[in-house]
Amino acid sequence: MPLKAVCIELRPNLCSGHVFLQFEHDLCNSNKTRVVIKENDMHIVEDVDVDEAEAASELVMRHANYGMDIQQISMFTASNQNISFRFNYTQIDLDAVHKAGNLQVEPKPMPLMLSFAERQIAVTLRCSNCHYELVASCCYNKLREFPSGLIDPSEFFCHNHHGNTSNQQQQQPTLVPGPTDLYYGLNHIVLNITVLQRSVINSSDHLYCKRCMRMLGHLILEGAAAKLWADALRWLPSANQEEKQPPPSSSASAVPRQLFQHSTVSQLMLRLLSNLWMQSVPQFGGSRALLVASMPDRRQHYMLIQVLERQLAVLRRLPKVPVVAQKQLHYLRACKLYFRVYNSSEAESELLLKQQQQMELPKLSISPYLFAELQARLTRNSQLIPKAWRHNCAQEQLLLTYFFYEREQQEQEEELLREQPSKPLNLKQKHAQKLETDEEYETDAGLDASLDEDEDDNDDDEDEEQNDSDDEQSDTDSEPKSTLRHKFAPIMAYEKNLVKRWPTQRQSKSSPCPSPTMPPDPCEEDSGKH
Known part of the structure; x- marks a missing residue:
């Protein structure tokens, strides 16, 4: 049965539920689609042909496991790839629903906390895309929460409550962090612009990474501070810190880390709703x-x-x-919205x-x-x-x-299922394929046997261009992909140097006295052949 998605709203206070079914094909492509409600379960039945013996059935919900006694449905709607209907019941076992549905506690916004503490560890801030160092190693003396856009900053801090309001011009600079201060808010941090000037590009008050041009944030407070998005940044402990406290795994220390604890999209959505409506x-x-x-x-x-x-x-x-x-079926919580x-x-x-x-x-x-x-x-x-x-x-x-x-x-x-298997497998397969190709053409003369064909040169140039393009990832590249790219950097560097040495090896084979200072031009060699 081609059911693509199933979502069932539960409203115990109304003794009802609403079923939303999404199919992989249009309902008009099947002769007949039926909703069959039995004593213990609910099925969707599709008649592919006129013969009912060939009807296909798929389970939607086994409501007997939840203690529900569904007897009838209403508000039945079928169009294109969707079917929806409402059902009523007289009893339900909520404990069974929670148990059978792998209940987790009701989702709540976790406290907004950075993943490093002040005055304890020196960290470097890096671009999440290319891992370029944006802020040099610094042990921040002050980590403070910055007001969100819904709150007037003058009402957030207490510097206006001293009774003396004669010097109004000195109130604004109090929101600008110092060179060793870091302010943070909902999915962003605020830094003094002086610590970023050499590593970012400013274009119309928008800040971009100098290496990969990934957007990092924008200027605030009349250009005195920078508001940087947390999902565009990662942090690493400084080299001196790693030497003092070596981690159990040396490879784990090189993995860039999220700025905030509990930085999933669900937590960001919960915090966002909490900021909008307290x-x-x-x-x-x-x-x-x-x-x-x-x-x-x-x-x-x-x-x-x-x-x-x-x-x-x-x-x-x-x-x-x-x-x-x-x-x-899994029991979850959801936000329903327009x-x-x-x-x-x-x-x-x-x-x-x-x-x-x-x-x-x-x-x-x-x-x-x-x-x-x-x-x-x-x-x-x-x-x-x-x-x-x-x-x-x-x-x-x-x-x-x-x-x-x-x-x-x-x-x-x-996230790991979506990203991690694809990148390492592709790199390993690519490297294994490279080794198999070398072994296929290798003879007693070494790698020179594979250099007599111009097609190999073209393939090598394409590999070199592809390796060069790996250094310039798009804005949508993920953190595990970037980490794996750096992990396999020695292999790619070796392949680049190997490709560069092959033209020299070819000339050394054809000419007994090659010039040591003037490497041969591959284009001239190709023209000479023709």
Whole structure:
């Protein structure tokens, strides 16, 4: 059965639930699709042909395990690749739901804490993409929380409560950190601009890595400080610190680390909602907010969100799990919301201006990388909703979707499954293929036997260009990929030097007295052959 995704909303206070099914194909491609509810379970049945003996069935939920007595369904909707319906029950065993669904504790925002302490360890700040050193080794004397965009900085600090307000011009510099100070907030840090001037490029108050041009942040406080996004940075203990306290594994010390503890996307979303609404989401009219991100092209993008429920209980199939557990339902919490993304075009800016005029929206700045990740997740999860229910109204066109909270360990495992197997396997396969090719052409004369064919030179040039391009990764490259690239750097350097030596070896074979100071030009050799 081609069920792509399953999501079941549970509302014990209403004794009901809502099932959302997403198929891998359009329902019109099958002759008949039925929802069969039995005493113990619920199935989806598809009749491929007229003969019912060939009907395919797939389990949706075994509701007997949860103590539910489902008898009827309502609000049945089927369109394109989606089926949704509501079911009612008279009893439910919540303990069984929690146990069978691998319940974790209700997700809550963890304290915002850096992963290193002040006055204890000297650290270097690096680019998360190319690992270029942005800030030299420093043992920070002061680590303080910086106010978010929703709070007036003058009300956040207590420097205005001394009774003497005559010298107003000295209030602003108190927010600028010193050279050995570091302020931090929601997914960002604030540093004195003097510690960054030699390692970043400033373009219209936007800061970029000098090596790979990855966007790091922007200037604030009239250019005296830099606000850098945490997901664009990594940190490493300084070399002297590693010598004093050698780790148990030398390879682990070279792995760049996240700036914040509990830095998963789920935790960032929980902290974001907590910053927007300190207590709880208002039920009427006050649940909208505007997320603002300045993209690497220096254009601002906006995401209007309207939160409906922050802690909605759902049963869901996890998309990236082993095959054995793919059809198992997991009990999770989700945030149900409407959203829409606006770019900087004039037409959409006017539409956004109307939204802001209707009500006062709280605004919060986030990094472009978090903005893109949220947009991707919300857009993907909106595919669970039938098209007839996806938008709130024709005028606003807000899209209904979910944000599923995941455990920190679960997100880390999914990240490893998605990124770690591909990179090392490709590098090892590439190196093994290289060795096999060398062994295939190698004779008693050594590597010179493989240099008589021009096609090998072209292949080697392509390998060299590919190796050179590995040093310049895109903004979307992940941390494990960069780490593995540095791990295999000696191998790639050896291959580069080997390719450069082959033309010299070829000439030494053809000419008895080659010039030691003038290496042969491969282009001249090719023309000489012809």
